[in-house]
Amino acid sequence: MLMRKLLAASAMSLVMGVAATAALAADGEACKKVRVAEAGGWTDNTATNGFFTTVLKGLGYETSVDLLALPVILESLKNKDLDVFLDNWMPSQTAEMKPYIEEKTVDSIGANLEGAGYGPVVPQYAADAGVKDLKDLGKFTEKFDGKFYGIEPGNDGNRIVQAKIDDPANGLDGWEMVESSEQGMLVQAEKAISKNEFVAFLAWTPHPIMGKMPLHYLSGFEADGFGGATVYTLSRSGYSAECPNVGALLKNLKFSLDQESALMEAIIGGKDGEAAAAEWLKANPAVLDAWLAGVTTLDGNDGLAAVKASLGL
Structure with missing residues (x-):
């Protein structure tokens, strides 16, 4: 009888452990590929995308970046052909944004850069x-x-x-x-x-x-x-509900003028956005603590540890 109870308890613990792991894996396979917009030739957007895609890859996601004009980006978010845009400059883009916000076809997740001009x-x-x-x-x-x-x-x-x-x-x-x-x-x-x-x-x-x-x-x-100016993160409507783990990262992602300037200088000097971002993050890993708070890998493991490992930290 005692042996049966011990076996039952062990089986229950195993089931609960599997369930807990599954609960952490907030995003399914449909969220694995993240489609990112880049406004044609904006080096600050190349920089922020470099940070974002470098972190996503460390978490086990795949990314694609499409270079497009702003009107096309907004239409593509509306039509769900893109997932994320990190470079919505406000208030200068108010006229462009107004119909999408009124129709609720694009979500504004929050500011990612303050103090711009x-x-x-x-x-x-x-x-x-x-x-x-x-x-x-x-x-x-x-x-x-x-x-x-x-x-x-x-x-x-x-x-x-x-x-x-x-x-x-x-x-x-x-x-x-x-x-x-x-x-x-x-x-x-x-x-x-x-x-x-x-x-x-x-x-x-x-x-x-x-x-x-x-x-x-x-x-x-x-x-x-x-x-x-203040720069905001946009997504297609409902994206954070469908892919809450990436949504948590997007909400956490905040940049500074110094961060972006340093990365832009490297990019203008000829470096690829992701290569420049990886180099900067290796030298400044503390920023990852805030970015990855509450964020896991795609399969539900420790997000911060995975990204640091991907960077060789």
Whole structure:
């Protein structure tokens, strides 16, 4: 009789142990592949995606990253063709986001970066010469060659500036929005600044190159979403409920200006986003404690230990 009781107790303990392990494995096979969006040519997004996908792979997930324009990203989240986007800059993207938030087809999970900045700039020497506001640009059209340099087509910043060019009240008749990419815009800006020429373009913080340029942010855009910025994490609707373990990671994922600037500098210097992220995390592993609080591997094991092991820590 005693032996039967001991065997029954052992069997019960085994069942409970298996059940506990299963409970920890919050995400099923359907969640194994995480489809991540990257806004065309935004180095800060390459940096944050590098952090995110490096950690996910350490947890046993697979990832794919699609390079797309912002409008396509939002439509793809709505249509459930993508899972996650880490680079929703607000308030400048308010107009783009509004229909998706109202329709509840995209979830805003929370802020992942505070204290950012975004807006049109000129070199400080141009500001010293009298170009300090939106309406000053038209007074110096010839010096600027009537061009404002933006980034990729579909970007919110381009949209805002183009609306100002189209408004006759701003005196920018004949001005052209030159859409390119972050890299193309920077090449033009650096070339002009090296020659002490006038140039107007979009700038933001964090950014290792722009942060070293002598820039002046133009006034006259305060009501349009430029200025101080907060960056949010987006997912397709219901994603965190379907894949709660990845959802917990997304909620935990917070970055700093210094973290992103350091990674962006490495990426601009030629490193792959994941390689740069892995190198940074090896040197700064303490950040993983907060990111992985309550997060397991795909199969329910200790998430923090697994990611550290994947990094060789």
